[in-house]
Amino acid sequence: MHELSIAAAVVESAEDVAREHGADAVAGVTLRIGELAGVVPDALRFSFSLVAEGTALDGAELVIEEVPARARCGGCDARFAVGSPPALWCPHCDTAAAELLTGRELELAEVRMAGSP
Amino acid sequence: MCRSVDVRTAVLAKNDGLAAELRAELARRRVTAVNLLSSPGSGKTALLELVLRRARERGQTVAALTADLATENDARRLARSGAPVRQVLTGGLCHLESAQVRALIDDWLPDPTRLLFVENVGNLVCPASYDLGETLRVTLMSVTEGEDKPLKYPTAFGAAHLVVLTKTDIADAVGFDDAAFTTAVERVNPGVEILRTSARTGQGVDTLLDRVLAVAGGVAPHAPLLAAKHLRAHGHDHGPAQDRHHEHDHDHGHGRAPRPTTA
Ligand SMILES: Nc1nc2c(ncn2[C@@H]2O[C@H](COP(=O)(O)OP(=O)(O)OP(=O)(O)O)[C@@H](O)[C@H]2O)c(=O)[nH]1
Numbered sequence: 001m002h003e004l005s006i007a008a009a010v011v012e013s014a015e016d017v018a019r020e021h022g023a024d025a026v027a028g029v030t031l032r033i034g035e036l037a038g039v040v041p042d043a044l045r046f047s048f049s050l051v052a053e054g055t056a057l058d059g060a061e062l063v064i065e066e067v068p069a070r071a072r073c074g075g076c077d078a079r080f081a082v083g084s085p086p087a088l089w090c091p092h093c094d095t096a097a098a099e100l101l102t103g104r105e106l107e108l109a110e111v112r113m114a115g116s117p
Numbered sequence: 118m119c120r121s122v123d124v125r126t127a128v129l130a131k132n133d134g135l136a137a138e139l140r141a142e143l144a145r146r147r148v149t150a151v152n153l154l155s156s157p158g159s160g161k162t163a164l165l166e167l168v169l170r171r172a173r174e175r176g177q178t179v180a181a182l183t184a185d186l187a188t189e190n191d192a193r194r195l196a197r198s199g200a201p202v203r204q205v206l207t208g209g210l211c212h213l214e215s216a217q218v219r220a221l222i223d224d225w226l227p228d229p230t231r232l233l234f235v236e237n238v239g240n241l242v243c244p245a246s247y248d249l250g251e252t253l254r255v256t257l258m259s260v261t262e263g264e265d266k267p268l269k270y271p272t273a274f275g276a277a278h279l280v281v282l283t284k285t286d287i288a289d290a291v292g293f294d295d296a297a298f299t300t301a302v303e304r305v306n307p308g309v310e311i312l313r314t315s316a317r318t319g320q321g322v323d324t325l326l327d328r329v330l331a332v333a334g335g336v337a338p339h340a341p342l343l344a345a346k347h348l349r350a351h352g353h354d355h356g357p358a359q360d361r362h363h364e365h366d367h368d369h370g371h372g373r374a375p376r377p378t379t380a
Pocket residue numbers: 155156157158159160161162163164191238239240283284285286287314315316317
């Protein structure tokens with residue numbers, strides 16, 4: 001259950017942002033989570049509400065944007081969805097991908113703060 | 118009115134930043150770190166004990182850290198090789214983080230040490246997200262675990278520089294389908310090398326050590342497609358990005374005092 005550690009990291013960074021901006025409460029945060037990030041959104045939602053309790057994020061809304069995994073073919077340069085279970089091989093020419101374009105994101109995208117005191 | 122800040126920082130930026138510092142410190146001390154990831158009981162400790170012993174026979178300076186939720190058993194087993202070993206008790210945490218490794222590097226790691234092996238907590242999910250400043254990430258599984266495991270844990274297998282199949286001595290007895298396994302690995306990590314090992318017969322122990330020593334000697338490891346960017350290439354570490362905040366005020370249409378909603 002590393003979703004707990006991840007939730008704790010989210011709360012900590014969002015509190016830092018709020019402090020920097022002179023806000024003492026966070027109304028909501030948006031996370032971007034890639035399909036291949038190894039994080040389960042539902043587990044994270046559950047952990048988040050636990051970890052947020054008693055912090056500046058108590059009761060804050062958690063928005064999770066899931067980012068599909070996409071790769072670029074090393075042969076024909078096509079962009080394709082990696083799918084599930086993932087295949088890092090081009091569906092058009094069966095060449096291995098040269099690059100994973102998206103899908104490993106584990107980002108704090110936005111922090112929404114309640115009006116200043 | 119609700120103030121919104123675009124942050125775009127990695128959630129694990131703190132660990133990533135510490136890992137980058139640790140990687141630089143290890144490079145300064147000429148230590149090559151190897152992070153071993155697998156499910157519980159895949160045979161990490163058994164294989165590592167042999168690798169440590171063999172490395173010492175071959176005149177290499179090696180050391181190992183082993184992480185567990187509880188008990189010092191693995192450290193005791195590894196110490197039989199004669200190499201310096203430390204147990205990290207994670208106290209319930211399901212993975213190692215950079216800060217824990219760093220503390221031991223500073224306080225304990227003998228000089229000189231050429232190779233430092235880190236046996237992560239037995240778990241294929243959580244440790245995959247945490248960079249430990251390693252040069253080589255090795256993901257292992259045993260022949261008793263099911264050929265499609267790489268598809269179920271794509272982050273762990275897809276980000277590996279090297280994949281190790283353990284307990285090959287019992288492959289026939291359990292009817293292990295090697296071709297299906299190879300296909301599954303290739304599907305998530307095209308081009309990665311698979312080594313086959315047995316702690317019973319000693320198969321693959323020298324080869325694994327050869328691969329690690331090659332990387333320690335400057336050979337670039339395989340570049341896995343799923344590796345986080347900081348693990349993909351040397352010298353491209355990014356610390357936590359703090360200067361990219363971009364603030365904008367905008368009305369979300371819910372009046373002066375935004376009503377907090379529960380996640
Ligand atoms: N037949 C056979 N058994 C093995 C081999 N390697 C390990 N085992 C057995 O598998 C069991 C687990 O091995 P460990 O080395 O403790 O596995 P581990 O990955 O370190 O386990 P954790 O640290 O708990 O995650 C033990 O009973 C070992 O004796 C092998 O190569 N062949």
